[in-house]
Amino acid sequence: MTESVGGPQRRMGWRGWTIVGVVAVLLIGGIVWGVIANSNSGQGEPGASTTPGVTTTPGPTPTPQPTEFETPTPGATDDVAKPGNGEEVPLDEPAPAVDGVVAEVTTIESITAGNDIPGEPSGPAIQVTVRLTNDSDAPVDTAGANVTLTYGGDDRLPxxxxxxxxxxxxxxSIPAGTSADAIYQFAVPSSPDGxxxxxxxxxxxxxxxVFVGPRP
Structure with missing residues (x-):
């Protein structure tokens, strides 16, 4: 039986290519595995580099430094004691000066007033105009100045x-040497005397x- 020429060589060539292919597959698999392993080694570590073949070590966490502030010393305050009322003055006379300021009732009259805002009573009332004259040498702060009225004589009903x-x-403020008027209205029933x-x-x-006199 005659053997074909070149048969062994063809069989040997086929086997050789098979071995080459297996080796190539192994080499490629090894390279891929190395890349994946190197990449996973940096996960979960803060500051670790994800670049293949490069590993970085995170720096130390800084220690918080305590912060202390001095408690400020509260400023001193002087209590202001309100003196009692001065002597009562007739309605038609100016009062003695108080720290250079003279007060006087220029007019007092009965009116019907109120109901200018919701819930405010409407009916008989007394209107009082009070003048303040600054006889001092400096302006007088009158931002907190106020007027109140009581009726009913010694009952002093507010x-x-x-x-x-x-x-x-x-x-x-009222400048030195000048005067200013303010007009106040008070709800006062018509029945009480005094x-x-x-x-x-x-x-x-x-x-x-304090000015005292008969109701208008």
């Missing part, structure tokens, strides 16, 4: 103050001025 049209207040008292609070550290 009257509710009214706001709205016809009422005014003093400016925050004098009324108009109390003028000019300064926090000065006694109130």
């Amino acid at each position: 009257a509710a103050g009214l706001t709205g049209e016809g009422t005014t207040v003093w400016p925050d 004098d009324v008292r108009v109390t003028v609070d000019i300064l926090a550290a000065a006694p109130n001025v």
